[in-house]
Amino acid sequence: MSSKKTLFSGVQPSGQLMLGNYLGAIRNWVDLQKKYDSLFCVVDLHAITIKQSPTELQDRTLSVAATYLACGVDPSLATVFVQSQVAAHAELSWILTCFSNMGELSRMTQFKDKSAKQKSIGTGLFTYPVLMAADILLYQTQLVPVGQDQKQHLELARDLAIRMNTQVGDPSDPLFVVPEPFIAPVGAKIMSLADPKAKMSKSDEDANATIFLTDSEDVIIKKLKKAVTDSGTDITYSEDKPGIKNLIDIQVAITGKNSDQIVSEFAGKQYGHLKLATAEIVAACIKPIREKTETFMKDKGALLGILNKGADKANERAQATLQKVKKAVGFVLSLALISLISGGCASVPATPEAQLGPMPTTGPVGSTFSKHGEKFVNCGRDAVTIQTGSTQRIDFRFTILPSGVVAKPRIDGMSSPDPDLHGCLLRALAKVQFPKPKDKKPKEIGYTITIRPE
Ligand code: TYM
Numbered sequence: 514m515s516s517k518k519t520l521f522s523g524v525q526p527s528g529q530l531m532l533g534n535y536l537g538a539i540r541n542w543v544d545l546q547k548k549y550d551s552l553f554c555v556v557d558l559h560a561i562t563i564k565q566s567p568t569e570l571q572d573r574t575l576s577v578a579a580t581y582l583a584c585g586v587d588p589s590l591a592t593v594f595v596q597s598q599v600a601a602h603a604e605l606s607w608i609l610t611c612f613s614n615m616g617e618l619s620r621m622t623q624f625k626d627k628s629a630k631q632k633s634i635g636t637g638l639f640t641y642p643v644l645m646a647a648d649i650l651l652y653q654t655q656l657v658p659v660g661q662d663q664k665q666h667l668e669l670a671r672d673l674a675i676r677m678n679t680q681v682g683d684p685s686d687p688l689f690v691v692p693e694p695f696i697a698p699v700g701a702k703i704m705s706l707a708d709p710k711a712k713m714s715k716s717d718e719d720a721n722a723t724i725f726l727t728d729s730e731d732v733i734i735k736k737l738k739k740a741v742t743d744s745g746t747d748i749t750y751s752e753d754k755p756g757i758k759n760l761i762d763i764q765v766a767i768t769g770k771n772s773d774q775i776v777s778e779f780a781g782k783q784y785g786h787l788k789l790a791t792a793e794i795v796a797a798c799i800k801p802i803r804e805k806t807e808t809f810m811k812d813k814g815a816l817l818g819i820l821n822k823g824a825d826k827a828n829e830r831a832q833a834t835l836q837k838v839k840k841a842v843g844f845v846l847s848l849a850l851i852s853l854i855s856g857g858c859a860s861v862p863a864t865p866e867a868q869l870g871p872m873p874t875t876g877p878v879g880s881t882f883s884k885h886g887e888k889f890v891n892c893g894r895d896a897v898t899i900q901t902g903s904t905q906r907i908d909f910r911f912t913i914l915p916s917g918v919v920a921k922p923r924i925d926g927m928s929s930p931d932p933d934l935h936g937c938l939l940r941a942l943a944k945v946q947f948p949k950p951k952d953k954k955p956k957e958i959g960y961t962i963t964i965r966p967e
Pocket of ligand 1: 521522523524525526533534535536537538556559644645648649657658659660661662663666700701702703704712713714
């Protein structure tokens with residue numbers, strides 16, 4: 514497990530990514546991924562809170578992932594994955610829904626805004642912030658880099674974490690970390706070019722309102738030339754000139770200069786000059802992102818490979834929290850899940866040098882240790898005890914084929930072997946690189962796991 518703090522963020526594939534998503538969120542992820550154990554998710558479950566075309570949603574999901582990479586998200590540093598591939602998001606969301614209340618969800622500004630535009634208001638739109646809380650809390654996230662518009666949702670995630678920790682959690686081992694938002698001082702609220710009092714949005718019906726990360730230089734110049742500005746002619750930075758302020762804010766976010774510097778550069782010049790200069794700065798910023806996104810989209814196999822690997826990693830981490838929560842609310846855990854969260858087998862180093870040896874244990878024989886919320890007793894060679902709900906001792910054997918592949922797990926002493934548990938053992942064992950038997954004959958190995966009450 515990494516000693517770095519955990520960071521989680523995501524974007525909905527509900528439209529092409531746009532300048533606000535980049536300046537308000539993704540750009541900050543790229544800097545923060547070096548310092549934090551980061552997970553970046555394409556939140557497709559969120560996207561279906563409004564009607565989507567299935568083929569377009571599939572394509573956009575991949576395109577959003579490709580854009581993450583094009584912006585500089587590095588899959589060797591961060592876990593990049595698609596939300597719907599990790600079922601724990603939906604499962605935790607349901608549990609959190611049962612700890613949320615109508616009042617707090619009705620107060621969400623984004624729900625009020627979005628539902629005002631719909632004839633029939635979908636339930637998903639209403640419970641959406643709870644799903645967002647699940648996304649964050651599943652990974653014991655400390656930091657959530659987002660734009661200004663997500664602050665209220667983050668507050669709900671914090672409230673739900675505190676509520677569950679207090680109501681069903683163990684005070685000495687809280688269920689959830691209470692996350693903090695990270696809202697950058699610049700770029701956190703880029704406004705629409707058509708209506709500078711509204712935020713720029715990827716799903717705006719007016720195509721001129723939004724600069725997409727796929728827009729060409731010509732389109733960017735055309736859109737910025739049409740940007741709605743304010744009465745008067747002086748270029749000043751003030752709230753009563755929201756159109757001009759927005760263009761200056763965009764320049765500040767991209768160039769790193771401050772607003773005073775930009776205002777003085779345009780002293781005596783006209784709005785048209787500011788629009789054109791902004792267009793050039795934006796086009797230069799977006800060009801490499803657009804080109805790299807196209808390159809990543811050309812090799813969908815490689816992209817899917819990154820996403821599958823990310824989903825596997827995310828899934829394993831999410832299960833650790835989900836099982837802890839399920840136990841806290843009173844659900845009966847299946848043996849297979851208990852075995853999976855033990856992580857015992859899976860933590861055998863997966864290196865070619867790994868020798869056939871005892872199950873990984875910590876400390877002297879008889880000592881206890883905790884992992885993923887479960888207690889273990891070290892029983893010495895070839896044995897690990899998991900202290901949990903029911904008593905069961907499992908002796909299992911498996912065979913290493915001459916190719917080094919693990920086969921035929923057999924569980925002794927179980928009258929009706931549990932197929933889930935077999936599958937789980939095989940999955941765990943598949944992570945261990947066993948040396949090929951020297952005599953080129955299949956080799957049988959045995960381990961013991963004892964499960965007994967706490
Ligand atoms: P979404 O997809 O609307 O936007 C993705 C990110 O972009 C930021 N953003 C903006 N920043 C500056 N100016 C703008 N005009 C602008 N518009 C959007 C958003 O604040 C966001 O950071 N619910 C989220 C997605 C989500 C999420 C999560 C985020 C789901 N689960 C967990 C963080 C953690 C959303 O709809 O973002």
